[in-house]
Amino acid sequence: MKIAVVVDSTSYLPEGLKKKYDIRTIPLNVVIGDTAYREDEDIDADAFFEKMNEMADLPGTSQPSIGDYILLLEALRSEGYTDVISVHLSSEISGTYQNAMAAGESVDGIKVHAVDTEIACYVQGFMALYAAQHKDDMPLDGLMDRLEDMKRKKHTNAYFVVDTLTNLQKGGRLSNAQAMLGSLLQVKPILEFQDAKIVPFEKIRTKKKALKRVEELFAKEMEKHKGKPVTAVVIHSNAEEEGRRWMEKLQSEYPDVTFRLSYFGPVIATHLGEGALGLGYTTFEVDTEY
Known part of the structure; x- marks a missing residue:
């Protein structure tokens, strides 16, 4: 078993931290006019605020497509990964978690264990960090149970x-x-x-x-x-x-x-x-x- 950890871009974890623990990112999109930008890949926060301040209407946002997620899973499979712990912002404010689940059912040879953190931003990132830091020293089922416990408000x-x-x-x-x-x-x-x-x-x-x-x-x-x-x-x-x-x-x-x-x-x-x-x-x- 070889486990990868994926987090969506709304965790806003520093690149250095993701690199240290080999946490992969699936970007959400912000839509400005007719153009969709992948968060933190095609547009950063500074450029976004400049554009937003020039707009009369609110920008749009969208979750990663199932196709984008499938491409990521296929790439991870080619690296020898058998399982993916996929950590996402609340399913009540985005369809990212649902698309991760759907993509996992579409790719053979790799299993997706998706986590609906029920929260967002760096607080969601805490769960991705915990998963990445314990994926090699804790049984997968036990780690998933710990992540479920972690998202409870008392923690x-x-x-x-x-x-x-x-x-x-x-x-x-x-x-x-x-x-x-x-x-x-x-x-x-x-x-x-x-x-x-x-x-x-x-x-x-x-x-x-x-x-x-x-x-x-x-x-x-x-x-x-x-x-x-x-x-x-x-x-x-x-x-x-x-x-x-x-x-x-x-x-x-x-x-x-x-x-x-x-x-x-x-x-x-x-x-x-x-x-x-x-x-x-x-x-x-x-x-x-x-």
């Missing part, structure tokens, strides 16, 4: 603060009523994943107060996880300086927690908009050095 969680709900509403990731309420109140909503869906957690008047509330939630959860190897990530949407300041503040308050800085790339930023910030973590031990 892995995240909160997001967005400047506006407009992009989420336009993209169909949030209901019209929820978006309208946020707009009328001029709030900075805190969002979370519940049952694999993006839902409002709380609505707060200012971004500063919203971030403070996320810090309070994080503090309560860290109380429960004292002594555990917590790794946390601050994620920003074209707001690196703000994200870095927040990360450094949190790092000073939680010296025993490993913090990383990440970003919302084109596909996720399409729905969250600019200025969004996220804070996520896992209690499972993962190596994020590269």
Whole structure:
């Protein structure tokens, strides 16, 4: 048995980290005008925000085609892989997980073990890292069970603060009523994943107060996880300086927690908009050095 690990591009894991653990990537697409760009291959975050700011309409997004996934599986099979652990963003916001399953049924000689992380971004990437770091020292069935346990909220969680709900509403990731309420109140909503869906957690008047509330939630959860190897990530949407300041503040308050800085790339930023910030973590031990 030879196991490969695949993650979709919305994990936004650093290339150096993916290279270190030989994690392969299947890109999602962002559609600008009549052109589809493969995320982080044909377009990076900086170029995307430049283009988005020039557009009147919201860019589109799409999951990898089954054909693209089949090509990846055939390439992995030719390298001698027999099994693939395929880690994907929530199936409630993208069809990527479903297409991975369908592609796996179309290619002989290699078996796909797909993981619906029920979350997204670097927090999803924690699961790909864990899989890659343990695929050779843990039975496959046991590792898949661990990944299922890892995605439970008591082990892995995240909160997001967005400047506006407009992009989420336009993209169909949030209901019209929820978006309208946020707009009328001029709030900075805190969002979370519940049952694999993006839902409002709380609505707060200012971004500063919203971030403070996320810090309070994080503090309560860290109380429960004292002594555990917590790794946390601050994620920003074209707001690196703000994200870095927040990360450094949190790092000073939680010296025993490993913090990383990440970003919302084109596909996720399409729905969250600019200025969004996220804070996520896992209690499972993962190596994020590269």
